[in-house]
Amino acid sequence: MRAGLALLCLAYVLSQFFRAFLAVLSGPLARDIGATSDDLAFASGLWFLVFAAMQLPVGWALDRVGPRRSTAALLLVGGGGGAALFALATTPLHINIAMALIGVGCSPVLMASYYIFARQFPPAKFATLAALMLGVGSVGNLVASYPMAWAAETMGWRAALWGLAGISGAVALGIHLLVRDPDAVTGEARGSVLDLMKMPALWAILPLMFVAYAPAAALRGLWAGPYLHDIFGLDIGQVGQATLVMGLAMIAGTLVYGPLDRVFNSRKWVIFTGNLICALATLTLMVLPDKSLALSVALLAVIGFSGASFPVIVAHGRSFIPAHLAGRGVTLLNLFGIGGVGVAQFASGPLYASAAATGALAGYIALFALFGLALVIGLVIYLFSRDSMG
Numbered sequence: 001m002r003a004g005l006a007l008l009c010l011a012y013v014l015s016q017f018f019r020a021f022l023a024v025l026s027g028p029l030a031r032d033i034g035a036t037s038d039d040l041a042f043a044s045g046l047w048f049l050v051f052a053a054m055q056l057p058v059g060w061a062l063d064r065v066g067p068r069r070s071t072a073a074l075l076l077v078g079g080g081g082g083a084a085l086f087a088l089a090t091t092p093l094h095i096n097i098a099m100a101l102i103g104v105g106c107s108p109v110l111m112a113s114y115y116i117f118a119r120q121f122p123p124a125k126f127a128t129l130a131a132l133m134l135g136v137g138s139v140g141n142l143v144a145s146y147p148m149a150w151a152a153e154t155m156g157w158r159a160a161l162w163g164l165a166g167i168s169g170a171v172a173l174g175i176h177l178l179v180r181d182p183d184a185v186t187g188e189a190r191g192s193v194l195d196l197m198k199m200p201a202l203w204a205i206l207p208l209m210f211v212a213y214a215p216a217a218a219l220r221g222l223w224a225g226p227y228l229h230d231i232f233g234l235d236i237g238q239v240g241q242a243t244l245v246m247g248l249a250m251i252a253g254t255l256v257y258g259p260l261d262r263v264f265n266s267r268k269w270v271i272f273t274g275n276l277i278c279a280l281a282t283l284t285l286m287v288l289p290d291k292s293l294a295l296s297v298a299l300l301a302v303i304g305f306s307g308a309s310f311p312v313i314v315a316h317g318r319s320f321i322p323a324h325l326a327g328r329g330v331t332l333l334n335l336f337g338i339g340g341v342g343v344a345q346f347a348s349g350p351l352y353a354s355a356a357a358t359g360a361l362a363g364y365i366a367l368f369a370l371f372g373l374a375l376v377i378g379l380v381i382y383l384f385s386r387d388s389m390g
Contacts, residue, residue, distance in 0.1 A: 004068075004179035008113045009137050011075055011171050014164070015106035016140030017148075018079070018099075019047060019217065023225035023243055024149040027236050028157050029095070037226050039092040041349030043099040044222045048342030050103035055335035056193060058108045062327030066181035067112035072172045078105025079168035087161035105168065110134070111331050112179070118318060118326040119182040124262065127315035131258025134311050138251040145247050149240030196332050201320040204385035209313050209333055210340035211378035212275050215282050215371040216307035217341045218348060220246050223367055224300055230360040232293045242297050249301035253308030260312070267316040268387040270309075275379055277306040282372035289364050310337055319388040344371065 022029075022040050029035040035043075054074075061070040082101030089095050110133065117129045151160040196202065219227075224243050228234045234242065257274065261267040281302040288295060314333050321329030348367055356363030 004175070005113060005116070005133075007171060007174045007178055008067075008071070008109060008116075009133055011071065011079075011106075011109040011175060012113070012133065012137030013140035013143070014075075014079060014168055014171065015109045016138050017144045017164075018083075018102045018106055018140075019044075019051075020140070020144035020221045020243075020247070021148050022099075023220065023222050024145060024236060024240050025152060025157055026225055026229075028152050032157075033090055033092065033095070035092045035095060038349045038353055039095070041222055041345055041352070043092070043095045044218075045342050045345030045349070046096055047099040047103040047106075048217075048338050048345055050100045050342075051107045052335045052339030052342055054104055054107035055111070055331040055338070056328075058111060059193070059328035059331030061108070062111065062115045062331065063325070067108070067115055068176060068179040068181050071108045071112045071179065072176035074108050075105045075175065076169055076172035078102060078107070080105070080165050080172065083161050083165035083168055087158045087165065110137070111327070111334055114314065114318075114330045114334075115327050116182060118330060119323070123319065126318060127261050127267070127312050128258045130311035130314060131254050134308075135251050135254040135258070138247070138254060142244060142247045142251070145244040146237070146240035149236050153236065193328050193332055196321065196325060196329055199320055201386055201388075202317055204381055204383075205313065205317045206333070206336050208271070208275065208378040208382040208385075209317065209336040211344075211374045212271075212278075212307065212313060212340075213310050213337045214341045214344040215278055215375060216246075216250055216304050218344050218371065219300060220250065220304060221341075222345065223348065223352075223364075227289075227364050227367075228293075228296070231290050231364065232296070234293075242300070245297055246300045246304040249304035250308050253305035254311065256305075257309055257312050261315065266387055267312055267319075268382075268385055271312050271316060272379060272382060274306045274309045275375060275382075278303055279372050279375040279379065281306065282368055282375065286365055286368035286372055289368065290361060313337070316385070316388060344374070 022044055026037060026040055078101050082098045082105055086098035089098060113133050114130055117126055121129060220243060224246060225239045228239050228242050260270045264270055281299050285299050314330060317333045318330055351366050351370060352363040355366035
């Protein structure tokens with residue numbers, strides 16, 4: 001099981017990488033295939049929305065087929081195949097198709113490990129284990145910053161993507177060989193996503209799940225690079241260094257969040273406080289977008305750190321979900337979390353293009369307002385949620 005979980009963690013490193021690497025390739029892709037920031041926002045949004053849409057079939061597959069075969073097959077075809085297609089891309093359309101395929105490949109990875117945690121470990125440890133997997137896997141977020149920028153400058157982005165296609169295939173094969181499926185649930189085994197949606201305990205959690213990950217993921221995954229380049233004139237290497245800071249903050253935040261529910265004996269107020277800080281930092285960027293480079297990088301780091309509550313929100317929702325629906329439960333939560341980022345990315349491209357008609361600065365102010373105000377609305381709804389440590 002340890003070897004299998006280690007491979008799932010490595011697969012999640014790839015998942016984190018693929019959701020964030022476009023931020024540092026905006027220059028090379030614009031030069032080589034004519035991809036604009038709006039094109040890349042659409043491609044990034046496709047990754048998140050396809051990933052989110054896959055959560056329903058993935059949840060069914062985890063409960064009925066098991067994490068081993070589900071994850072191995074999708075990562076091989078989607079992750080490996082999508083990265084290969086990206087390496088061959090000659091138009092923005094090819095990038096769109098490749099990112100959609102990669103979204104399919106990455107869709108079961110984290111939830112497979114969460115499914116194993118939910119089925120084979122004590123409930124009180126779920127948030128810590130989930131955060132540890134997320135934190136370690138977020139090394140991929142770091143690789144997608146300065147190291148990817150370095151690779152693009154030295155070996156070229158096409159060669160780097162061919163290497164990633166090979167790595168994805170090798171990890172998929174390892175998962176097939178080494179991951180062990182949990183024992184099947186005996187007794188009660190019927191149920192569906194509709195049964196989960198009928199649970200009032202989830203109604204106040206899902207809206208926050210929908211908006212909480214969007215500021216950190218959308219900024220780190222796409223908009224931080226163009227923002228720092230357009231407003232402060234950073235080159236690709238400097239953008240890589242700045243986004244590396246945000247990536248490190250996201251990892252640190254994930255690891256810090258993990259045990260806090262047990263420290264304070266509350267999931268609700270840990271989640272609420274952290275996301276309130278994230279909202280305030282995002283709205284501060286809206287008010288002071290060009291004050292100074294140091295302030296902007298610091299605020300991006302605060303957003304990354306405080307916006308890393310994803311595993312604790314999953315733990316909060318999972319605590320109300322019965323064992324026989326564990327797969328569909330964690331993937332439903334993930335659908336809202338990743339789907340929210342996808343919707344935000346799709347909305348962000350046209351919003352930026354419209355607002356930037358009067359200048360790039362106005363476009364970024366509109367983006368920060370979108371992310372910050374959506375999070376505030378989610379927090380207001382979340383106030384009505386029921387706390388749980390089960």
